[in-house]
Amino acid sequence: MTERYAYLGPEATFTEAAALRFPALAGATLEPSPTVHAAINAVRTGEVTGAVVPVENSVEGSVNATLDELIRGEPLAITAEVLLPVTFTLLARPGTDLADVRRIVTHPVAEAQCRAWVSAKLPHATIALGPSTAAAAASVANGTPGPDGTVYDAAISAPLAGERYGLAALAVDIGEDSDAVTRFVLVTLPGKPGRPTGSDKTTLVAFIRDDHPGALLEILEQFATRGVNLTRIESRPTGNGMGRYCFAIDVEGHVADARVGEAMMGLRRVCATVRFLGSYPRADGVRPPVLPGTSNSDFADAAAWLDQLRG
Numbered sequence: 001m002t003e004r005y006a007y008l009g010p011e012a013t014f015t016e017a018a019a020l021r022f023p024a025l026a027g028a029t030l031e032p033s034p035t036v037h038a039a040i041n042a043v044r045t046g047e048v049t050g051a052v053v054p055v056e057n058s059v060e061g062s063v064n065a066t067l068d069e070l071i072r073g074e075p076l077a078i079t080a081e082v083l084l085p086v087t088f089t090l091l092a093r094p095g096t097d098l099a100d101v102r103r104i105v106t107h108p109v110a111e112a113q114c115r116a117w118v119s120a121k122l123p124h125a126t127i128a129l130g131p132s133t134a135a136a137a138a139s140v141a142n143g144t145p146g147p148d149g150t151v152y153d154a155a156i157s158a159p160l161a162g163e164r165y166g167l168a169a170l171a172v173d174i175g176e177d178s179d180a181v182t183r184f185v186l187v188t189l190p191g192k193p194g195r196p197t198g199s200d201k202t203t204l205v206a207f208i209r210d211d212h213p214g215a216l217l218e219i220l221e222q223f224a225t226r227g228v229n230l231t232r233i234e235s236r237p238t239g240n241g242m243g244r245y246c247f248a249i250d251v252e253g254h255v256a257d258a259r260v261g262e263a264m265m266g267l268r269r270v271c272a273t274v275r276f277l278g279s280y281p282r283a284d285g286v287r288p289p290v291l292p293g294t295s296n297s298d299f300a301d302a303a304a305w306l307d308q309l310r311g
């Protein structure tokens with residue numbers, strides 16, 4: 001039986017384009033989910049083997065809806081990542097004039113990158129937020145009214161959505177950075193991590209034990225003293241009361257690398273909880289240098305030395 005994977009749909013989202021690039025999904029059945037929550041829930045219930053979701057954008061930063069799904073609830077694992085360039089197109093029903101566009105709909109990540117263009121070119125237009133850029137295109141094509149009862153004039157979507165939903169492009173490449181890239185991850189139930197490749201990333205969530213001065217510094221020290229570089233750190237509310245935050249952290253390296261493993265043991269000692277979200281090959285293929293004194297053999301030598309001293 002072919003494996004089934006969920007992705008943030010409907011058809012023609014950036015996430016669908018990303019899903020087609022994961023080697024692990026070649027030949028699998030791809031099933032659109034209306035929200036990130038629904039896609040990840042399908043993994044948790046075992047309905048699908050995995051889900052592809054957006055996690056980070058080079059201009060807008062983290063996708064909070066995805067981070068919160070990974071931080072809370074039953075544990076999950078990231079097993080692969082893909083980087084996808086994103087360009088945004090303004091789509092409308094054929095015959096619409098750019099000057100007549102008043103109500104636009106799109107995904108929050110697209111809104112953040114296109115709001116400068118909209119305020120410069122369409123100063124009287126408002127932008128409503130929807131669950132995905134393709135859902136936005138579909139609602140324009142179908143004339144589906146928004147929550148306030150008015151029909152949207154245009155959607156900001158992937159160029160492909162115009163073809164899929166029979167819409168015309170009123171303007172292309174309207175994002176503020178034409179080199180914008182989005183990172184998508186493949187999420188599954190936890191299992192044994194793949195083997196280290198020398199170009200890996202590890203994702204963790206650190207929950208501080210009690211709110212005290214230097215709590216974040218203690219977390220960062222674990223990585224700094226072992227020569228482990230962070231590629232992202234994001235604080236997110238735990239959902240358990242005002243002012244309670246956890247830190248979602250991506251680091252260079254694999255849980256099987258001694259320096260990453262030692263840093264994780266350090267985290268475990270200074271934090272209330274550490275959630276391991278997986279070690280997986282990094283999409284950019286970068287092989288970061290291993291700093292002197294932090295290689296696997298450096299850690300093995302140090303452990304052997306200590307064993308000898310202890311007799």
Ligand SMILES: O=C(O)C(=O)Cc1ccccc1
Nearest residue numbers: 013014015107109110132133
């Ligand atoms: O809405 C989509 O098409 C998505 O896949 C989410 C998204 C939105 C904007 C940039 C990158 C990903």
